[in-house]
Amino acid sequence: MSSTVTITRQDGIAVVTIDNPPVNAVGQAVRQGLWDAVPVLEEDASVQAVVLACAGRTFIAGADIREFDGGSMQPWLPDLVERIHASSKPWIAALHGTVLGGGLETALGCHCRIADSRTKVGLPEVALGILPGAGGTQRAPRLTGAAAAVQLVTTGAPISAAQAMEVGLVDRLSDDLTADAMTFARDVAGKPVPRLDPAPAQTDLTADDWDKLRAEVAKKARGQISPVRAFDSVRNAFTMDLADGMKAEREIFLELKETDQSKALRHAFFAERAVGKPAALKSGTPRDIAQLAVIGGGLMGSGIATAAISAGYPTTIVEQSAEAAQAAQDRVAGNLASAVKRGKITEATRDATLALLTTTDDFNAVATADLIIEAVFEETDVKRAVFDKLAATARPDAILATNTSYIDPTSFTAQVPNPERIMGLHFFSPAHIMRLVEVVKTPDTHPDVLATGFVMAKKMRKVAVLSGICDGFIGNRILGAYGRMAGYLLEDGASAAQIDGAMKAFGMPMGPFEMFDMAGLQIGYANRKREAATRDPNRRYSRIPDLIVEDGATGQKTGRGFYRYEAGNRAALPSPETDALIAAERAAQGITPRDFTDAQIVAMLHAVQVNEAAMILAEGVAERPLDIDVVKMMGYGYPRWRGGPMQQADAYGTAQVLATMQAIADADPASWQVAPLLREVGVQNSPFAARNK
Ligand code: CAA
Numbered sequence: 001m002s003s004t005v006t007i008t009r010q011d012g013i014a015v016v017t018i019d020n021p022p023v024n025a026v027g028q029a030v031r032q033g034l035w036d037a038v039p040v041l042e043e044d045a046s047v048q049a050v051v052l053a054c055a056g057r058t059f060i061a062g063a064d065i066r067e068f069d070g071g072s073m074q075p076w077l078p079d080l081v082e083r084i085h086a087s088s089k090p091w092i093a094a095l096h097g098t099v100l101g102g103g104l105e106t107a108l109g110c111h112c113r114i115a116d117s118r119t120k121v122g123l124p125e126v127a128l129g130i131l132p133g134a135g136g137t138q139r140a141p142r143l144t145g146a147a148a149a150v151q152l153v154t155t156g157a158p159i160s161a162a163q164a165m166e167v168g169l170v171d172r173l174s175d176d177l178t179a180d181a182m183t184f185a186r187d188v189a190g191k192p193v194p195r196l197d198p199a200p201a202q203t204d205l206t207a208d209d210w211d212k213l214r215a216e217v218a219k220k221a222r223g224q225i226s227p228v229r230a231f232d233s234v235r236n237a238f239t240m241d242l243a244d245g246m247k248a249e250r251e252i253f254l255e256l257k258e259t260d261q262s263k264a265l266r267h268a269f270f271a272e273r274a275v276g277k278p279a280a281l282k283s284g285t286p287r288d289i290a291q292l293a294v295i296g297g298g299l300m301g302s303g304i305a306t307a308a309i310s311a312g313y314p315t316t317i318v319e320q321s322a323e324a325a326q327a328a329q330d331r332v333a334g335n336l337a338s339a340v341k342r343g344k345i346t347e348a349t350r351d352a353t354l355a356l357l358t359t360t361d362d363f364n365a366v367a368t369a370d371l372i373i374e375a376v377f378e379e380t381d382v383k384r385a386v387f388d389k390l391a392a393t394a395r396p397d398a399i400l401a402t403n404t405s406y407i408d409p410t411s412f413t414a415q416v417p418n419p420e421r422i423m424g425l426h427f428f429s430p431a432h433i434m435r436l437v438e439v440v441k442t443p444d445t446h447p448d449v450l451a452t453g454f455v456m457a458k459k460m461r462k463v464a465v466l467s468g469i470c471d472g473f474i475g476n477r478i479l480g481a482y483g484r485m486a487g488y489l490l491e492d493g494a495s496a497a498q499i500d501g502a503m504k505a506f507g508m509p510m511g512p513f514e515m516f517d518m519a520g521l522q523i524g525y526a527n528r529k530r531e532a533a534t535r536d537p538n539r540r541y542s543r544i545p546d547l548i549v550e551d552g553a554t555g556q557k558t559g560r561g562f563y564r565y566e567a568g569n570r571a572a573l574p575s576p577e578t579d580a581l582i583a584a585e586r587a588a589q590g591i592t593p594r595d596f597t598d599a600q601i602v603a604m605l606h607a608v609q610v611n612e613a614a615m616i617l618a619e620g621v622a623e624r625p626l627d628i629d630v631v632k633m634m635g636y637g638y639p640r641w642r643g644g645p646m647q648q649a650d651a652y653g654t655a656q657v658l659a660t661m662q663a664i665a666d667a668d669p670a671s672w673q674v675a676p677l678l679r680e681v682g683v684q685n686s687p688f689a690a691r692n693k
Contacts, residue, residue: 005033007040012048013185014041019055026102027064028073034106035075038083048189050091051181052084052110058097059119060106065128065266068257077102077134078250081109085195090188094181095119095170100158104169105134108143111194114172114184115161121169122158128269129262129641131230133253138245141237142196143168146203149234154217154227198242210235223507224641226256226265260651264643267689268633271626271644274692276454278466278623280441284451287399293318293369295386297328297359300403301375303431306335309356310345310432311459317359318366325359332357335432366394371452373425375403384412391416399449401425406472406527410442419444423453426473428635436635438467438474465631468621474613475631477621478645481612483524485605485664486512487542488671491586493593494601496562497574502598503605507639512605514572516545517561525549538670544585548578603652607660610649614675617691625688650687658682 004020016037018024026034041047054060063077075083084091084106093107095115100122107113107121115121123132123140131137132153141149148167152159164170174180188194205213214231221227229252236245256262294305297317308315309332317332319325336350345353358365366372372394374386383402390400400422402409409424416422424440437460439453450466457464467473472480486499490513500511516524525546535541548554548561555561556570564575586593613628622628629644642648649657658678665672681688 004029005037007037009044009047010182011186012046012189013051013182014044014047014049015051015053015182016041017053017055018060021056023058023061023098024054024056024103025062025064026060026077026106027067030060031073031075031077031080035080035083038087041089042087047089049089049185050087051094051185052091052106053094053178053181054096058103059093059095059099060103061098062101062103062124063134065269068262068266077105078246081106081134082246085109085111088193090185090191090193092181092185092188094177095121095161096177098122098158101125101132101136102134105132105136105139108135108139108169112172112184112188113170114174114177114181115164115170116177117161117173117175119161119164120158121161121164122156123152124156124158126154126156126224126226126230127265127640129224129226129259129265130256131226131233131249131253133250133257135246135249137230137233137249138237138242139196140169141234142201142242145201146205146234146238149237150213150217150231153230153234156227196242200239200241200245201237203238205238223505223639225259225261226641229256261641264647264651265641267626267629267643267647268640271630271692272463272634274624275463275465275627275630276458278627280466280623281447281451281454284447284449286451286455287370287448289313289370289399289452289456291369291371292316293366293372295366295372295374295390296376297324297331298375298377299331300427300429300431301373302328302331302335303429303433304373304375304403304427305357306332306432307427307460307462308456309353310336311456311461312356313456313459314356315358316365316369317357318363319359319361322361325361329357329359335430363389363393366390366398369394369398371399371401371456373401373403375427378405378407380407380412383407384415387413387416397421399423399452401453403427404440405476408469408471409440410444410469413442420446421449423449424467424469424473425453425457426467426475428475434635435462436475436631437462437464438631438635439464440467440469440473442469463630463634465627465634466623467627467631468619470616470619470621474616474622474628475635477616478609478612478628478632479636481608482605483512483516484542484671485608487544488540488668489596489601489604490582491542491544491589491591492596493586493591494596495579497572498596498598499601499605500572502601505598506602507642509637513562517555517563517565517572518570520555520557521545521549521561522554525554536670540668540671544582547581547585551577551581553578603660604664606645606648606652607657607664608672609645610657611661611672611675611678613645614677614681618675618677624692626692646688650689653685654678654682654687655685 006017008015091110092112093110098120123136125132144167217231218228233249236248292308292313292315294301294317297319305315305317317328339345413422423445426438428434428436437457454464496513503511553560559565563572616622625646629646632638632644665674
């Protein structure tokens with residue numbers, strides 16, 4: 001017997017315990033241990049029933065995802081689940097924690113299931129680009145019927161133990177799992193073993209209904225294939241017997257496992273965890289934060305404060321006047337009210353959370369704070385004025401963070417004593433909802449300060465990514481290259497609608513021009529005016545966005561930008577005025593409009609992002625390619641099933657990305673240079689992933 005699986009016996013009941021930290025993933029050693037346990041228990045006449053339980057924080061949380069890239073190691077999970085199910089003695093799965101994927105499938109192979117009432121169960125495989133491949137799509141529908149099975153398998157969202165009981169996945173709930181599982185075992189010992197009916201499951205759904213449901217799943221999946229194929233497998237449960245359904249499920253599983261989408265989604269899973277462990281953090285010890293202050297209670301500041309109090313931090317918002325402080329209070333209350341409305345929190349939680357907030361117009365309130373986040377207007381002078389005051393008022397050891405999205409923190413904090421306590425925390429708007437935070441390290445920032453930023457972000461249920469200093473940090477700097485290329489493509493002849501359509505077909509939630517219109521064109525306009533003096537005069541400059549703003553159109557809010565909008569409607573409609581303006585500007589610049597294919601547009605917009613990212617890596621602004629991928633996926637809507645721009649570069653082949661970038665640079669060498677690192681990897685067609693170590 002393996003050390004991860006042990007058997008104990010008590011009054012005719014055997015307890016099989018899996019102990020494979022951290023999450024009892026059903027890797028090869030666990031599978032082998034269970035495989036060997038089944039005949040031992042079959043042959044042991046003293047055993048009348050078997051309880052399958054797990055030590056530690058959870059029942060099996062799934063297959064071991066790390067094994068997916070190696071060859072399959074026997075025994076395979078479907079065979080193991082079948083072996084348990086074929087046992088002549090009843091097996092009772094005792095569930096706690098997060099019973100996910102292969103964990104739930106193992107439990108479904110058992111004959112009875114009892115769950116601690118706090119348990120969550122689910123089949124999240126679609127989020128890894130696969131489907132439940134150990135009978136989940138066949139056994140779950142036979143227990144729950146079509147609707148719940150389709151929901152579980154195609155969304156991957158877990159459900160509570162009570163819901164699992166309601167739909168038939170679980171037989172009993174418990175608040176004393178160890179004792180109640182033994183009672184359950186005694187209740188069923190010696191009785192006929194309950195088994196699933198292998199005949200096709202029953203449903204009222206017609207072929208037409210199934211087709212409609214499939215179309216809905218495909219629409220929601222927006223290009224991701226696993227939910228649709230998982231749906232097909234569930235449907236098989238209603239037309240095939242169990243053995244045929246399992247065979248078909250296995251074939252789809254193997255087909256999906258090899259896709260670029262599944263590889264990208266697995267990369268996303270591990271990358272989202274690895275970003276929390278950058279090398280720069282290794283020597284850092286997080287400090288305790290008992291009191292937080294946020295300077296500025298506008299949209300950003302109140303969003304940050306909402307996230308802070310929701311994470312349990314007592315927080316004070318400091319504003320410039322009593323009215324502004326009240327407005328900030330109202331904004332935070334509004335954010336929490338909408339969380340109640342969406343069913344995210346209860347009214348009682350809202351009240352307890354709001355009790356952690358104070359708002360004031362007295363700057364001296366920062367004197368007791370352990371961590372202070374400046375979230376005022378994105379203007380160097382405005383920020384410097386705040387840091388002047390902080391230098392005088394904050395405790396000398398208080399951590400000072402600036403929520404800047406572009407500006408170098410050292411350009412407005414030089415006057416502050418103890419610069420090792422200063423960092424950037426770039427939240428994304430709306431800050432109480434968006435999960436990404438860039439933690440910006442200045443040359444002075446102490447590792448303890450960075451570690452504190454990471455811990456705080458985690459408590460806020462955010463994903464923190466470490467960034468060095470550069471204009472726009474990781475995310476917005478890459479966005480800059482993307483926007484610039486999109487602007488050139490527009491001036492050269494592609495329409496905004498074609499470019500946006502191509503990027504949406506690629507999987508982005510919106511295209512660049514819809515995004516610009518939504519954000520408002522005036523901020524970029526003001527930035528460009530400010531930077532005009534320092535801009536490289538040789539680099540191509542497309543005046544189109546400036547001309548649109550000067551024509552009185554600033555995007556969605558004013559009803560016109562790159563597109564036209566009808567009142568109260570966000571749908572982007574063609575704007576004849578903007579189109580005429582673009583045509584006139586092309587003529588003025590002597591540009592004869594060219595045709596681009598959608599594939600060219602996607603390849604060019606991808607290549608310039610990877611090229612910029614390669615510079616960011618070489619400069620050490622990002623430690624690893626995976627940091628860049630997570631920033632783009634969590635902050636900019638990059639499709640998870642593409643795994644981020646660097647993972648996508650590996651899927652295309654870096655040689656191909658280099659060729660595209662080289663062609664862009666050859667056509668306009670004043671505006672684009674191939675990043676040396678992209679050249680280095682592209683020449684060998686080696687993957688960026690090799691640099692994720
Ligand atoms: N395989 C391998 N490692 C896993 C894992 C898995 N299934 N699930 C979690 N881990 C690892 C994580 O990578 C992490 O490792 P590090 O500490 O080295 O970073 C560690 O376990 C703890 O994970 P989290 O930090 O995510 O801990 P958490 O408490 O926040 O969440 C969890 C726990 C809810 C189980 C979450 O980890 C999770 O959702 N895991 C994935 C579950 C899943 O997708 N299961 C289905 C697998 S596919 C399958 O089962 C296919 C099949 O049908 C055959």
